[in-house]
Amino acid sequence: MIIFRGHHRVLVQGITGKQGTFWTEKMISCGTRVVAGVNPKRAGESHLGVPVFATAAEAMVKAPYDVAVMFVPPAMAKGAALDAIGAGVKLLVCLTEHIPSHDVMAMHGAARRSGTRIVGPNTAGLVTPGEGFVGIMPGHNTHVFKPGRVGVISRSGSLGTLVSLNLTRAGIGQSAFLGIGGDPMIGTTTRDALEALDRDERTTAVVLVGEIGGAMEEKAAEYAAGMTKPVVAFIAGRASPPGKRMGHAGAIVTGNAGGYESKRRALEEAGVTVVDTPGQIPEALTARLAATAAARPGESADTRAHG
Amino acid sequence: MNFEEHAAKANVLVPAGIPVPRSKLCRSAEEAGAAFAALGPCVVKAQVPTGKRGKAGGIRKAESVAEAAAAARAILGMTIDGHPVESVLVEERAAIAREFYASVVTDFAERRPVVLFSSEGGMDIEEVAARRPDAIRRRPVEIDGEFGDGDARAMLAGFGLGGAEAPVAAVLRKLFAIYRDRDAELVEINPLALLTDGRVVALDCKFVLDDAAVFRRAELAACGARENLTPVERRGAEVGLKFIQLDGDVGVLANGAGLTMTTMDVIQHLGGKPANFLEIGGEAYTKSEAALDLVLSRAGVKSLVINFCGAFARTDVMTDGVVRAWEKLKPKVPVFFSIHGTGEEEAVKLVRERLGIEPYDFMEDAVRAAVEAAR
Numbered sequence: 001m002i003i004f005r006g007h008h009r010v011l012v013q014g015i016t017g018k019q020g021t022f023w024t025e026k027m028i029s030c031g032t033r034v035v036a037g038v039n040p041k042r043a044g045e046s047h048l049g050v051p052v053f054a055t056a057a058e059a060m061v062k063a064p065y066d067v068a069v070m071f072v073p074p075a076m077a078k079g080a081a082l083d084a085i086g087a088g089v090k091l092l093v094c095l096t097e098h099i100p101s102h103d104v105m106a107m108h109g110a111a112r113r114s115g116t117r118i119v120g121p122n123t124a125g126l127v128t129p130g131e132g133f134v135g136i137m138p139g140h141n142t143h144v145f146k147p148g149r150v151g152v153i154s155r156s157g158s159l160g161t162l163v164s165l166n167l168t169r170a171g172i173g174q175s176a177f178l179g180i181g182g183d184p185m186i187g188t189t190t191r192d193a194l195e196a197l198d199r200d201e202r203t204t205a206v207v208l209v210g211e212i213g214g215a216m217e218e219k220a221a222e223y224a225a226g227m228t229k230p231v232v233a234f235i236a237g238r239a240s241p242p243g244k245r246m247g248h249a250g251a252i253v254t255g256n257a258g259g260y261e262s263k264r265r266a267l268e269e270a271g272v273t274v275v276d277t278p279g280q281i282p283e284a285l286t287a288r289l290a291a292t293a294a295a296r297p298g299e300s301a302d303t304r305a306h307g
Numbered sequence: 308m309n310f311e312e313h314a315a316k317a318n319v320l321v322p323a324g325i326p327v328p329r330s331k332l333c334r335s336a337e338e339a340g341a342a343f344a345a346l347g348p349c350v351v352k353a354q355v356p357t358g359k360r361g362k363a364g365g366i367r368k369a370e371s372v373a374e375a376a377a378a379a380r381a382i383l384g385m386t387i388d389g390h391p392v393e394s395v396l397v398e399e400r401a402a403i404a405r406e407f408y409a410s411v412v413t414d415f416a417e418r419r420p421v422v423l424f425s426s427e428g429g430m431d432i433e434e435v436a437a438r439r440p441d442a443i444r445r446r447p448v449e450i451d452g453e454f455g456d457g458d459a460r461a462m463l464a465g466f467g468l469g470g471a472e473a474p475v476a477a478v479l480r481k482l483f484a485i486y487r488d489r490d491a492e493l494v495e496i497n498p499l500a501l502l503t504d505g506r507v508v509a510l511d512c513k514f515v516l517d518d519a520a521v522f523r524r525a526e527l528a529a530c531g532a533r534e535n536l537t538p539v540e541r542r543g544a545e546v547g548l549k550f551i552q553l554d555g556d557v558g559v560l561a562n563g564a565g566l567t568m569t570t571m572d573v574i575q576h577l578g579g580k581p582a583n584f585l586e587i588g589g590e591a592y593t594k595s596e597a598a599l600d601l602v603l604s605r606a607g608v609k610s611l612v613i614n615f616c617g618a619f620a621r622t623d624v625m626t627d628g629v630v631r632a633w634e635k636l637k638p639k640v641p642v643f644f645s646i647h648g649t650g651e652e653e654a655v656k657l658v659r660e661r662l663g664i665e666p667y668d669f670m671e672d673a674v675r676a677a678v679e680a681a682r
Contacts, residue, residue, distance in 0.1 A: 074519065074522075075522065075523070098518075098519045099519060100490055100517055100519045100520035100523070101413055101490075101492060101517045101519060101520070102450055102487070102490055102517065102520065104418070105413070105418055105419055105420070105450040106450050106451050108418040108419075109418075109419065109449050109450060109451060124618050124619060136618055136619035137618050138617065138618055138648050138649045141648065141649065143647075143651070144647075144648060154565070155565060156563055156564060156565020156566065157563055157565070157588075157618040157619060158561070158562050158563025158564075158565055158566035158567075158588055158616045158617075158618055158620070158648075159563060159565030159566045159569055159616070160565070160618070161616045161617070161618045161647070161648050162566060162569075162616040162647065162648075162670070165616070165647050165648070166669075182564055182565070184415040185413075185415050185418045187418075209565070211564075211565055211568060212568070214415065214416070215416065234569075236565050236566075236568040236569045236572060237568045237572065238572045238575065238576075239568070239571040239572045239574065239575040239581055240568055240571065240584070241551070241553065244551050244584075245549075246551070246564055246567070246568050246584060247549055247563070247564025247567060247568070247584070247586045247588070248564040248565070249518075249519070250415075251564055251568065276572075276576050277569075277572070277573050277576055277671050278569060278573075278670070279669050279670070279671040
């Protein structure tokens with residue numbers, strides 16, 4: 001379970017904080033089913049009309065949920081994640097940036113043992129236009145997101161927002177936005193997200209927004225080679241100097257690893273259309289969808305018809 | 308955060324009980340000469356946080372006081388991989404029988420630590436991996452798991468270490484404990500030397516502390532190497548902004564790492580050269596005034612792209628900071644905006660009314676205008 005849907009029940013960890021409050025209001029306003037919050041000091045209270053519990057484990061008993069989203073500072077992130085994993089949450093969305101890497105490994109280790117899916121850390125969240133969102137994306141902004149059939153994967157929140165906005169402006173709606181996070185150790189990789197969208201019945205095409213650093217785009221390309229749904233990609237960081245961390249902890253080119261050209265080549269060899277600027281994505285996508293429709297007459301792949 | 312060799316040995320290996328040769332940290336040729344007098348035949352090594360010291364001539368042997376002083380004088384004048392050499396480690400020369408490699412490193416793809424051992428040491432591990440892959444053993448460990456003597460010995464089986472197996476296994480165990488207890492990203496000994504007298508000692512050490520864990524390792528972090536920053540980059544770091552200086556003339560101010568890199572990419576794609584990386588996303592989105600000051604403080608910036616796409620960051624807050632700073636600094640360079648996402652309407656209104664500038668609908672158009680203005 002990677003794709004967020006409107007029927008999912010959501011727990012907000014750190015619901016009473018400044019960001020937790022701001023974004024929980026936004027999430028609720030566009031339809032997200034926020035059923036519980038966590039703050040050990042405010043247990044028993046109600047915040048934004050949502051019951052607050054001391055722990056994720058207690059919340060699971062009294063107000064069961066499918067997804068937990070963490071508005072928790074770095075030093076407390078591991079504890080919050082282990083609480084939610086221990087409670088049996090299926091999907092944990094970790095927004096926190098700058099969590100110590102040993103804590104991140106402990107979170108992933110616990111998730112692996114219990115079969116929990118972690119998205120992030122350092123993700124901007126998950127959006128399903130028209131149904132709701134979890135995280136810190138403008139999921140409530142109808143200029144940015146509109147319902148449709150194109151899945152978007154992005155390591156970056158800001159760039160993912162721009163790409164979604166460009167699609168919406170071109171009349172192309174989205175089936176799901178999957179923010180996977182800018183950290184070097186994330187629970188859901190580009191490949192995992194691509195596979196989820198490939199299997200998703202609502203999705204007819206995928207926009208993949210990658211960036212330099214690591215080898216996730218190369219691994220995703222291995223999967224993309226076997227896909228029939230068209231994939232269009234943009235990789236950020238072509239003009240970035242090697243050896244520097246470009247804001248995201250994961251965005252660094254070291255030696256021969258993590259560079260732009262290798263990612264682009266791998267994706268192109270897998271049949272993915274890679275564009276030079278984010279503004280070119282809608283046109284490239286429309287062309288690929290038209291080609292798919294022409295190759296399979298009788299099936300409409302025009303996203304606008306569904307949008 | 309990287310550590311220089313002497314700092315890694317003194318603050319990481321020695322407290323964990325891993326033996327190192329006798330040595331002295333020296334900041335002048337005279338000090339190096341005096342160190343030789345105390346230590347005898349020695350190696351003089353540049354102290355810089357990079358692995359390219361040997362190839363750059365930053366490591367020299369000395370057979371006399373005069374040679375030690377001369378080596379130190381030559382090395383102290385060097386700049387290696389961008390790092391000016393400010394000190395040398397004068398270390399007694401060991402009688403080496405065999406050289407190994409040992410490390411514990413975070414495997415980012417596997418999301419767990421890996422213990423590495425190679426029976427071939429003293430060269431890049433990448434080189435060994437390419438030439439003699441059979442010489443390398445690799446063992447993933449859970450971060451909250453154990454790595455005991457049995458695990459260490461299992462890694463060493465088949466290498467015919469004989470009497471050296473026990474002390475080498477002890478080093479591997481201690482390295483894992485160091486890694487786990489000190490929030491390391493990497494702790495590496497290369498070479499780990501078996502001496503002719505049977506002792507096993509660490510001749511070099513690399514230690515990388517996780518930047519995100521500095522808050523809970525303050526004492527250790529104080530021993531780490533200062534990042535090699537330009538004056539503008541340092542000013543940025545002081546106000547909590549990640550500024551990377553580049554050699555172009557189109558200034559960049561954007562929010563979020565992905566969008567900032569993309570703005571640079573589009574500048575390059577349209578024939579321009581970006582002057583900097585600077586993002587004010589995440590919690591830094593309220594710092595746009597300081598950010599603008601940084602971007603414009605560099606001579607040679609001929610135009611500026613401001614590209615905001617608000618998700619978490621509110622474009623109205625960022626733009627308000629930019630507009631205030633602009634009115635205060637009154638820069639002469641032309642500026643081109645593209646603003647979308649959270650707070651967009653208010654932000655666009657601010658730019659129109661206070662600066663009399665119309666933001667572009669597409670970032671590509673704002674960048675194209677900035678690239679043309681810089682020509």
